[in-house]
Amino acid sequence: MPKRDYYEVLGVPKTASADEIKGAYRRLARQYHPDVAKENPKTAEEKFKEVSEAYEILADTEKRQRYDQLGFSGVASDFGPSGFTWQNFTHVGDLEDLLGSSPLFQQFFGGFGSPFGGGRRGGRSRGRDVELTLRLPLSAAVHGAHPTIDVPHTGPCPDCRGTGARDGTAYETCPECHGEGQVRRVQARGFSQLLTIGECPRCHGSGRKILSPCATCDGSGQRSTVEKIELTVPPGVDDGAVLRVPGHGTGGTRGGPSGDLFVQLEFEPLDHVRREGKDAYSETTVPLATALLGGEVTIPTVEGHANLKIPPGTQPETPFRLRGEGFPAYPGSHRGDFIVIVHVEIPRSLSGHEKELLREAFGPAARSSNSRRESLFRRRPS
Ligand SMILES: [Zn+2]
Ligand SMILES: [Zn+2]
Incomplete structure (x- = not known):
């Protein structure tokens, strides 16, 4: 995809004020954020990257000046060799009101690190997301709540620091992949060559040859624990709302980031309400x-x-x-x-006495004293 002019990306004129730029960014980011976008997630992610990159430059007076003078080459160094990585990029303040209510999203995005972290490195992979359902009393929908939940969490084994080797040291570099965790194979295919990159079959992507396995985790490098997590349920959420707690899903492999925890809320119905x-x-x-x-x-x-x-x-x-x-x-x-x-x-059913009393109070003989009813009849045109 050829790079588009940043002003064009945000749909603002070159003379746009800081507020106009911010406004345009919010509108577009809301539209394309991969968590909320209605269109194809792949296209949305591309667009979100593009929009975020444009905003990153144009929202910064100094960077904007450099871009105005020198174009992309004036700001290229801001993105490092691997290019822009939106996964690690967030204007927390903006996203809070961009995507919804703040306490919720503070929690969503609180775990994000520096604006520009490293990209994906070979062999590292992000842990899986974990989904849970949490039942709460209906009153929590009124006042909000801070329930503490037990979440089964798989993370690096503390005794071997995730290496799977005894004391975290009893290993050497995998001789097959030289620590890469991946192997490349080149096959001839007619006039061309086919390059395939796959997980190293010897170390299964860990890059290590374990000499003596860690007794705690049997060499897997992973350990399951139960983690207590306090959630913040803001007032006003409805049934089916989902809280996202970043980094509390399954641990990543080879130092990759953990997945996220998603908690779907369900409110206990009340009889008669x-x-x-x-x-x-x-x-x-x-x-x-x-x-x-x-x-x-x-x-x-x-x-x-x-x-x-x-x-x-x-x-x-x-x-x-x-x-x-x-x-x-x-x-x-x-x-x-x-x-x-x-x-x-x-x-x-009524007793004889009750009937008598009712006749006396409301019966035909009492009509004359029942003024309201009488007046209703009188008002009717004859
Ligand atoms: Zn271990
Ligand atoms: Zn290997």
Whole structure:
């Protein structure tokens, strides 16, 4: 891919202000970040690299000046011989609000190292990502939480420092690959030659010949432990949200970086409470007398229980709205509402005495004193 002009990459004019450059970068990085991009991850990664590289130069006054004067050659040294490596590159501050809520992404990106680390070296490979599901009480969706979880972690054996050799010293360089971990084979293929590079069959890529294996890890160089990790669950997350904890997946081989840990959140459902975005819904049934005369009922809420005041004359299926008792939409936002539908329990059978009292109060003879009902009839046009 031929290199494109940095201003062209960000889609800003040569006279663009620092804010315009930052704004353009955020928009594009959000679009192409490999973790969130909707398009082909390969193309997205390429574009993200291109955008990040352009921003790295144009956001720095000094580098931008050099680029303006000398073009790519003025800034080439900034990227080292292996070129730009986005894996190790992040403007933490920018990515925080770029990709979402800050406490979450502080954790996501907190583990990243210096802006420009070394690229991939031969034989090193990144450890696998580990995925877990964590169940939390629904109240954690309101207030956030700091649960501590046990994560099975495979990392370098401490007794042999990952070499697999006793004391970390009882090995010599693999005679087959001379420590490279890889072997090259050249095969003739018609008029051309085919070069293949593969893992060294003798040392399986470690580059070492172990003379005496480490007793702790039986020479594997890896050891499984259970790691306690405290997570930060920000308020306002929904079911299915995924927290990423960098570097807490499986350990890499030959000193390669560890994979990441992904924790998918699942909230324990509450009986009678339904979550819909930032609002919560519930239902309750009150006795007829409470609906007529008013009173108080206890209702389950997201965080436990609350008392709901029932005013006299409450109609069946009346929704009551408890403002701010729902869920926050994102950390720091106002909470939604808790909506309770009140049903009224109509007795299925009555005693003679109850019937008598009801007839007296609400029967045809009592109509004249039931002014509201009477007035309704009167208002109707005849
Ligand atoms: Zn060991
Ligand atoms: Zn070898």
